[in-house]
Amino acid sequence: MEALTQYFSYLYIVQLNALSPFKIVVMDTSDETSILEAARQLEGQPIDLLINNAGIGIPSELETGTKDALMKQLELAAKTNGGASVMQLSPYLGNIGSYTTETTGFFKQAGYGYSSLKxxxxxxxxxxxxxxxxxxxxxxxxxxxxVDTDMTQGKATLKPEDSVMAMTSLIGKxxxxxxxxxxxxxxxIPLVELPW
Incomplete structure (x- = not known):
């Protein structure tokens, strides 16, 4: 499984490099050595924009959720932020008010750990x-x-490139x-700014 994860990570890096960014730094936020290596790679370089986009969704129902599953999700998300602009990617699932109606269907799908994390x-x-x-x-x-990603398992309708275009537009504003x-x-979702 680890080899498969590394292979897909490599494919994503190849796709990112095709966009000709200034610099891509890969970091495993659950590994202190990886965090220190990323800091070393960026030493002395100002960061104008940092987009935090990391997370895993481990299914967790009331009957089957475990402390280990919750802690793994929290550990992955632990980050230190810095720079001129920081954009945290946080699905609507992190908005407690989004669960007030049964029409969203998100609460059951998200599970305890992922929703709590967001x-x-x-x-x-x-x-x-x-x-x-x-x-x-x-x-x-x-x-x-x-967004249509590995995590949404083909159920999402928004293409990653459309989401990135919308983010790029927002960053400029x-x-x-x-x-x-x-x-x-x-x-x-008809709101531009979501309530907390």
Whole structure:
């Protein structure tokens, strides 16, 4: 399984490199050595934009959820942020208010660990936005939409490239008044700014 994961990670890196970015740094946020190596690779380089996009969805029902599954998801998401703009990718599943109707269907699909993790990410975003606002750093959470990825298993309708285009457009519009907000890029949800 690990070899398969590494192979798919390699394919994603090849696709990212095809976009000709300035620099891609791969980091396993659950591995302290990997974190330190990423910091070494970026030493002395200013970061103008950081997009945190990491997470795993381990199914967890009331009857079958385990502490280990929850901790694995939390460990993967633990990050240190810095730079001029930080965009946290946080699905609508992290918005507690999104569970108030049964029509969303998200709560049952997401499980305890993933939903809790995204709600925590949103709170971290708010706290970072407050603490770093005097430094001029803009921090926002973004729901990228229900994007067709390995995690959505072919059930999503939004193409990754369409979500990235929407993110690129949003990044160009961010300013200091944007900090601490939670933006929606899913065309099926009629709100541009989501309530916390």
């Amino acid at each position: 709600a925590a990410l949103n709170m971290i975003t708010r706290s970072l936005a407050f603490d770093l606002q005097p430094s001029g750093i803009v921090i926002v959470s973004v729901h990228p939409g229900y 961010l300013n200091h008044e944007s900090t601490g907000n939670f933006f929606n890029l899913d065309p099926q």
